[in-house]
Amino acid sequence: MTQPPEMLSSSRQAELNPASIKPNPNNPRRYFNEERLDLLRTSIQEVGILVPLIVYEDPENPGTFVLMDGERRWRCSIDLGLRAVPTNVIPVPDPLENLLRMFNIHNVREDWPLISVALSLREVMQISGERGEKRLSEMTGVTRSTVRRARRLLSLPEEEIELILDEAHLDRNDQVHREDLYLEIEAAESVLRSAVPSFAAKHTRAEVIRAFARKAEEKTLRAVTDFRLLGRLTKALENNPVDADLVDYALDELVTDVRVTPQEVFENFAAEGYRQQTLIKKAEVLADDLTSLRDEGVVSAALSERLLTLRQLIDQILEVAR
Secondary structure, three states: OOOOHHHHOOOEEEEEOHHHEEOOOOOOOOOOOHHHHHHHHHHHHHHOOOOOEEEEEOOOOOOOEEEEEOHHHHHHHHHOOOOOEEEEEEOOOOHHHHHHHHHHHHOOOOOOOHHHHHHHHHHHHHHHOOOOHHHHHHHHOOOHHHHHHHHHHHOOOHHHHHHHHHHOOOOHHHOOOOHHHHHHHHHHHHHHHHHOHHHHHHOOHHHHHHHHHHHHHOOOOOOHHHHHHHHHHHHHOOOOOOOHHHHHHHHHHHHHOOOOOHHHHHHHHOHHHHHHHHHHHHHHHHHHHHHHHHHHOOOOHHHHHHHHHHHHHHHHHHHHHO
């Protein structure tokens, strides 16, 4: 694992007692998987620490050092009772430089939890005053889509963010309050608030997010992606193919009753309307193709047969609808 040459150009090497080193509060990787730490401890026991930690001396506490890179190695050295670890000591960075260096170091490593990225990104925005997605991506080295998703997490009520943080150290399968759950919830809430004014007037954003999260907590949710069905529900409201009053009632139940799921609401109140909206779009595409076909004037026998069958079916449907 090589270190950035620009960071080490003015550094000095030193063997330091791990007890004199403290973690960097701006490390985007704020949570560590215990299984992976166990593997690293075993490796260090067998071959030692091969890549030096990067640290800088705490200007407020001479003789104490702050980690810039290598927190997992440092944690393992503490657990193993090592008396000294190899380090590269670099000059003290300013607060923004510290944050951005942490991002750029860890950006080339394994992914860290999105919530960790989000919290560090919030600090970057606070210190730099920068809010633009493109510029934040350039500054931190993370993709624009990651910046966008991180900012969506930061828009959640603080209580929900704390729930994500409480489980960030767990394996993904053991987490209930996962980032992907809240991204789906945030998107669904936003769509409903925009498309159904009566829903927005009755329920606060925090109330809806908490109600939707409870469905995961109580295990009444089939899959986090079921919240996408609420976007389909709003599509079904277009051109009034479904009863808006019934949908209002169903959405109220979705918020107030933890047992009611997005899947049930969609299938009971909007599935048919959504299907008809989908057919409208397909019919528009087919009409455009048939118009082109008419202008060209060339129709094969097989297509003619299919079109006759389709016309008969359409006539039957229209007769029933009258």
